[in-house]
Amino acid sequence: MKKQTRRKLSRDEDTIRPEYDFSKGVRGKHAARYAEGTNVVVLEADVAREFRTTEQVNETLRAVSKLLEQHRKRPRRKTA
Numbered sequence: 001m002k003k004q005t006r007r008k009l010s011r012d013e014d015t016i017r018p019e020y021d022f023s024k025g026v027r028g029k030h031a032a033r034y035a036e037g038t039n040v041v042v043l044e045a046d047v048a049r050e051f052r053t054t055e056q057v058n059e060t061l062r063a064v065s066k067l068l069e070q071h072r073k074r075p076r077r078k079t080a
Contacts, residue, residue: 043057
């Protein structure tokens with residue numbers, strides 16, 4: 001059995017099938033509306049090694065947020 005190899009496409013070579021017609025498409029038509037609903041945060045490499053999933057990051061940030069909220073609500077002690 002002969003091994004099939006994928007040929008490399010040149011940068012200018014058209015890879016879109018003829019049945020797809022994007023001639024009336026508008027680039028970025030929904031980009032602004034999409035961006036309003038997203039909040040992308042890029043983690044530093046050392047942080048990303050500790051938190052592998054979105055769930056882990058969100059769980060930790062919620063816990064920290066609760067601690068901060070409790071700290072803000074706590075009455076300050078008067079010093080003499």
